[in-house]
Amino acid sequence: MFTQKSKLKELYQTPVGKDLLDTLARYAQRPNLFQNPILANLKIKTIGRLIGKNAPGVTDAILHLINSANETPPPFPPAITKKWWKEAVVYQIYPRSFQDSDGDGIGDLNGIRRRIPYLKELGVDAVWLSPIYDSPNDDMGYDIRDYRKIMAEFGGMEDFDALIRELHANGIRLILDMVLNHTSDEHEWFQKALANPQCVERDYYIWAKGRDGDEPNNWTSFFSGPAWNRYEETDEWGLHLFSKKQMDLNWDNPGLRAEVYDMISWWREKGVDGFRLDVINLISKENLEDGNNAIGALVGFRGIEHYFYGPHLHEYLHELREKAFRDAYTVGETVGMGLEMCRMLSAEERGELCTAFNFDHMDNPGKSRANEYRYDLRFLKSHFIKWQEEYGNNCWPTLFFENHDNPRMVSKINPDPRLREVIAKLLCVLQFTLKGTPFLYQGQELGMVNASFSSVNEYRDVEAINRYHELLKGRTQEEALRITSWGTRDHARTPMQWDSSENAGFTTGEPWLKVNPNYAQINAEEETRTSGSVFQFFKNLIALRKESETLVYGSFRVSGRKEKDTFCYYRESENETFYIEINLTEHEQPRNHAAPPAFHFCMGNYGRAAESLRPYEANVYQSIRRR
Numbered sequence: 001m002f003t004q005k006s007k008l009k010e011l012y013q014t015p016v017g018k019d020l021l022d023t024l025a026r027y028a029q030r031p032n033l034f035q036n037p038i039l040a041n042l043k044i045k046t047i048g049r050l051i052g053k054n055a056p057g058v059t060d061a062i063l064h065l066i067n068s069a070n071e072t073p074p075p076f077p078p079a080i081t082k083k084w085w086k087e088a089v090v091y092q093i094y095p096r097s098f099q100d101s102d103g104d105g106i107g108d109l110n111g112i113r114r115r116i117p118y119l120k121e122l123g124v125d126a127v128w129l130s131p132i133y134d135s136p137n138d139d140m141g142y143d144i145r146d147y148r149k150i151m152a153e154f155g156g157m158e159d160f161d162a163l164i165r166e167l168h169a170n171g172i173r174l175i176l177d178m179v180l181n182h183t184s185d186e187h188e189w190f191q192k193a194l195a196n197p198q199c200v201e202r203d204y205y206i207w208a209k210g211r212d213g214d215e216p217n218n219w220t221s222f223f224s225g226p227a228w229n230r231y232e233e234t235d236e237w238g239l240h241l242f243s244k245k246q247m248d249l250n251w252d253n254p255g256l257r258a259e260v261y262d263m264i265s266w267w268r269e270k271g272v273d274g275f276r277l278d279v280i281n282l283i284s285k286e287n288l289e290d291g292n293n294a295i296g297a298l299v300g301f302r303g304i305e306h307y308f309y310g311p312h313l314h315e316y317l318h319e320l321r322e323k324a325f326r327d328a329y330t331v332g333e334t335v336g337m338g339l340e341m342c343r344m345l346s347a348e349e350r351g352e353l354c355t356a357f358n359f360d361h362m363d364n365p366g367k368s369r370a371n372e373y374r375y376d377l378r379f380l381k382s383h384f385i386k387w388q389e390e391y392g393n394n395c396w397p398t399l400f401f402e403n404h405d406n407p408r409m410v411s412k413i414n415p416d417p418r419l420r421e422v423i424a425k426l427l428c429v430l431q432f433t434l435k436g437t438p439f440l441y442q443g444q445e446l447g448m449v450n451a452s453f454s455s456v457n458e459y460r461d462v463e464a465i466n467r468y469h470e471l472l473k474g475r476t477q478e479e480a481l482r483i484t485s486w487g488t489r490d491h492a493r494t495p496m497q498w499d500s501s502e503n504a505g506f507t508t509g510e511p512w513l514k515v516n517p518n519y520a521q522i523n524a525e526e527e528t529r530t531s532g533s534v535f536q537f538f539k540n541l542i543a544l545r546k547e548s549e550t551l552v553y554g555s556f557r558v559s560g561r562k563e564k565d566t567f568c569y570y571r572e573s574e575n576e577t578f579y580i581e582i583n584l585t586e587h588e589q590p591r592n593h594a595a596p597p598a599f600h601f602c603m604g605n606y607g608r609a610a611e612s613l614r615p616y617e618a619n620v621y622q623s624i625r626r627r
């Protein structure tokens with residue numbers, strides 16, 4: 001057991017210790033702090049001063065997490081096993097904003113079906129649909145009211161059956177988004193629990209008595225405010241880590257788990273090929289003790305240390321694999337998990353997840369999408385080298401820069417419209433030449449960018465709306481709008497831009513969320529017929545990746561490890577090698593490594609290579625195939 005007298009280097013040897021210390025260092029904007037050999041010899045009790053949070057309880061919380069997570073790290077086997085989901089290009093669709101087919105201003109399943117030829121042309125192998133189930137849409141479908149019913153605005157079960165049939169007929173697999181940490185408070189289980197506290201469903205949720213008339217503990221919601229609703233009828237409080245209408249499920253209840261396994265098996269029997277698992281690492285709550293204030297201030301959510309890697313997480317994930325997912329593909333949205341913890345959750349021999357989403361690269365160290373800043377691409381070099389070299393052959397990375405929760409990456413890096421296409425293509429080169437499964441978010445292949453919002457009334461994202469009203473306590477409407485406009489998830493949810501007709505061809509009705517007015521310049525119709533467009537670049541690089549096992553299963557070797565402004569690397573297999581060179585800055589950089597001899601220029605975001613590396617230049621070279 002580790003104690004306050006344990007040295008940092010001893011803690012750093014454990015999977016959870018390494019991730020926790022690295023995470024704290026990143027939040028403190030000192031990402032390599034704990035690799036410092038001098039510091040490594042210090043005792044953990046010094047950690048408070050090092051991360052600037054010399055607050056009581058931080059080291060106790062870290063020691064408790066490390067001591068209770070006493071797993072042995074998975075081995076590092078010599079070979080990679082081949083799987084369809086390691087070779088696939090996955091395309092995330094946010095159904096509400098993809099294509100409307102009935103003129104109600106909301107995307108739907110028949111609209112997706114209509115766009116299958118577009119997905120085929122791009123080279124997509126699988127689609128991930130954000131939740132399509134019956135929901136009051138407090139959190140746009142991530143608040144599920146009926147797991148076995150299609151959301152009315154999206155169509156009916158017959159439309160789902162038609163969609164999966166046509167996707168499969170076109171060789172495209174279907175991955176559904178499964179939200180298992182919570183349900184809508186309008187779900188039948190929760191309604192029964194309210195109506196009859198003695199019913200079996202009562203214990204499907206997490207209830208507690210208040211403290212002196214206040215919440216049972218000091219936990220805060222991811223969507224602002226306390227994480228509890230009070231219910232007068234029984235004088236109890238119900239836990240909601242997200243919106244007030246998203247009630248956390250009690251995974252310690254075997255009856256609840258059996259209901260979930262039955263529901264997942266039902267979808268698998270309908271032919272679903274895989275599942276994206278919403279905040280899946282939050283399902284095991286250790287206890288309801290108060291969260292540490294310093295950790296809460298550092299991470300932004302008080303109480304998170306009691307549930308982000310709970311004591312039964314591995315047990316429940318393994319049971320999910322055995323009794324529900326079986327051989328279906330799974331990718332966990334594992335908020336707050338670092339590389340080592342993702343290895344514990346997804347190494348092949350552990351029989352839990354197939355892959356995991358790690359979010360360490362989505363913001364620069366110490367930043368979040370709540371901050372206004374220019375994303376510095378140079379951070380990606382150390383991040384990707386670590387994940388390419390240390391993840392192990394029995395774990396498989398996921399490669400993404402956008403999803404429905406984050407602003408458009410091009411806008412985060414540099415909003416200069418003259419650089420939009422070059423940056424979009426640079427991100428494409430990283431996503432399709434590094435080792436891992438690429439997850440492309442709708443519109444990323446067009447180089448879509450953030451919108452601008454003139455009022456909170458234009459927001460539809462519950463997280464941004466709640467935060468706006470919280471900020472109003474002490475700020476003007478203009479300030480609250482400006483601050484929330486940096487990271488509102490609405491940026492990713494403006495309707496897909498299909499063509500230059502009204503509403504970008506998304507709907508003939510009134511769109512549920514404003515269309516970005518730049519659709520006249522940025523749209524699929526224009527780009528699918530224009531050579532050199534962002535779409536064509538994505539299509540060509542996806543095709544190159546499909547032709548070459550090297551870009552899927554080849555080894556990774558960095559070139560010029562110490563260079564700050566450029567990221568150059570090889571992908572190698574027995575008879576083929578690719579060399580990639582990237583300028584991570586908006587300034588011209590000297591080419592410190594000439595492309596190796598016997599390599600030919602394959603593709604690049606400036607069309608051809610030049611003497612030096614131009615702003616954000618990214619080039620792919622290929623060796624002549626050895627026979």
Ligand code: TEU
Pocket residue numbers: 139142143179222242278279333335404405463
């Ligand atoms: O997101 C959880 C999550 O990681 C983000 O919500 C993020 O942590 C949060 O916005 C604070 O920055 C998943 C879904 O992707 C998201 O759309 C849902 O709103 C959320 O879970 C609740 O289901």
